[in-house]
Amino acid sequence: MFWKRKRDFKPDRTEGTLKKLYLTPTQRKGLLKWILISLFLIFLSLLQDVVLCRVEIFGATFDLVVCGILVCAMFFKPETTAIFTIISSTVYYFSGTAPGTYVIALITGLGTLLCIFRINYLQRRFSSTFLCAAVGVMLYELAVFAIGLFIGITTIHRFGVFAVCGLLSVLVIPVVYPIFLSICKIGGESWKE
Numbered sequence: 001m002f003w004k005r006k007r008d009f010k011p012d013r014t015e016g017t018l019k020k021l022y023l024t025p026t027q028r029k030g031l032l033k034w035i036l037i038s039l040f041l042i043f044l045s046l047l048q049d050v051v052l053c054r055v056e057i058f059g060a061t062f063d064l065v066v067c068g069i070l071v072c073a074m075f076f077k078p079e080t081t082a083i084f085t086i087i088s089s090t091v092y093y094f095s096g097t098a099p100g101t102y103v104i105a106l107i108t109g110l111g112t113l114l115c116i117f118r119i120n121y122l123q124r125r126f127s128s129t130f131l132c133a134a135v136g137v138m139l140y141e142l143a144v145f146a147i148g149l150f151i152g153i154t155t156i157h158r159f160g161v162f163a164v165c166g167l168l169s170v171l172v173i174p175v176v177y178p179i180f181l182s183i184c185k186i187g188g189e190s191w192k193e
Helices: 025-054 064-073 078-094 102-121 126-151 156-184
Strands: none
Touching (some): 064 102, 064 126, 064 156, 102 126, 126 156
16 A cells, blocks of 8 residues: 655645735725825826817916826825825826926925925915915926926927916816815825815
């Protein structure tokens, strides 16, 4: 008779890594918050590039992604805002719709500085978020125009188009604000507004 020999070496059980991964409820809510923010920014990018690119008002179109990044940046602490804006502006640049690599530094700098200003000097309300995000969008458009003028890819006569683009993007802030406010309330660390 053949005896079945016990193995000296037993291989590890093959289980998926997600079965061993344990997230606390707070970590799950935080992960859900960042996933929803990412999905909403992707939605804004698709809306801007597919639908609203055909809508021109005085030769200008909407800049939804920058508006969304700057509005969302107002809900976090400056450290979180700096990381969020650098990651999201890098993704925005690689999506192909950003005017140049300088948008990474521009959006990160504007978002972080305006977040610090809002936290230190303004009350945490819709009006302060609107004001900071609107100033950020207009400064972004002005800086993109100035850089484009310096590089030579635009002319001084197109200043009105950049201004209208900034104004159109500012008009979108009241629409995206409640969505980002609802998302940022998930998992804590959001300011109570």
